Amino acid sequence: MSDGLAQLVLSFADEELILNRGNVNAEARGNLVAFGVAPESFDVRPVEWALVTVGERLGARFVDAVGPVTFYAWYDEQAGQLRCSVASVEPDDLPFRGRFRSVGDPAPVLALMAADAQPGVVPWADLREVSAEEAAGPDEQVEFSFPVFAVKLTR
Template identity: 75%
Template sequence: MSESFAQLVLSFLDEELVLDRGHVNTEARGNLMTFGFAPEGFDAGLVEQALVAVGKRLGLRFADVAGPVTFYAWYDEQAGQLRCSVASVEPHNLPFRGGFRPVDSPVPVVALMAADPLPGVVPWTDLREVSDEVDASPDEQVEYTFPVFAVKLTR
């Protein structure tokens, strides 16, 4: 299972990737690939190696491109998917609305996957009721950031 999953991740290299600096969100969505997985037989080491290999090979492909280009991968816990994309931005400017932290190793991303016993399932106990009042302030502020493996592909 994990060997074939690692092969799926490597298939990102076969994709035609388009850069459009004027429309980074469109660019990132167009370059997006998602990979669902089953936790049985999941080999984190193979997946980490595949992500590093993708970053290195894309670095060769985009070495002569002017301006920043970044390959990035993250685990979408709600969807239970590893997601990969390329965008023409610096690693700290990736097109996410939520808080994220760029990491230079895939280990934290893959660790989230390995720790998820039911990918794509959010237990009821993890949900909170939301007030109908527009001006209601939450009783607790939760600062959540997720790791994103980010590889700058250009100099």
Template identity: 85%
Template sequence: MSDGLAQSVLSFVDEELILNRGNVNAAARSNLVAFAVDAAGFDVRPVERALVAVGERLGAWFVDAVGPVTFYAWYDEQPGQLRCSVASVEPDDLPFGGRFRCVDDPAPVLALMAADVHPGVVPWADLREVSAEEVAGPDEQVEYSFPVFAVKLTR
């Protein structure tokens, strides 16, 4: 499974990538590739090497691009998917609605993935009702942030 996932991740460099500084969100969605995760027998090492290799290969491809371009990968817990994309922004400006933290090593992203024993499933026991007082308003800080492996592809 891990070698197959690693090969799939490596194929990201073959995708036709679109850069659109005027609409970064649309470009990032267009460049998005999601990989299903199988919790059984997951080995992070081949996938880790594949993500680093993709960053290096894309870096060689975009080295002369004008403006920032970033390759990034994260584990989306809700669907249980490893996701990769490219956007024409600095790593700290990636188009996420939630709080994230950039990491220069894919290990924290893959650790989340490896720890998920039921990818894409939230057990009923983990759910609870949220009162109106607990719902964060637009001015409130949310404590949770997720790791995003980010590689700046331009100088």
């Protein structure tokens, strides 16, 4: 499965990608590709190699682009998917609503995938009732951030 997943990830380098600096969110959504994961047959190494290779290939493809362009990949724990996209922003300015940390190595992203025994499933025991006050918004800053493998494709 991981060799198949690695081949699918590699195919991202051949995708038709759009750059739309005027609407980075639409750009990121338009370039988004998601890959499902089978945890029982997941091997990190070929997928790690594939992500690094995609960054290299896209770097060669976008070397002359004006302004920043970033390839990035993350593990969406709620969906149980490895996701990849390209956006015309710096690696630390990726269009996420949540807190993330840009990493130069895919290992932290893939470690989350490897540790997820049931991709896309939230056990009932992990759910809790939310009060009206909590639903209105958190009072304190949330410290959790997720890793995003990011490769700046332009100089």
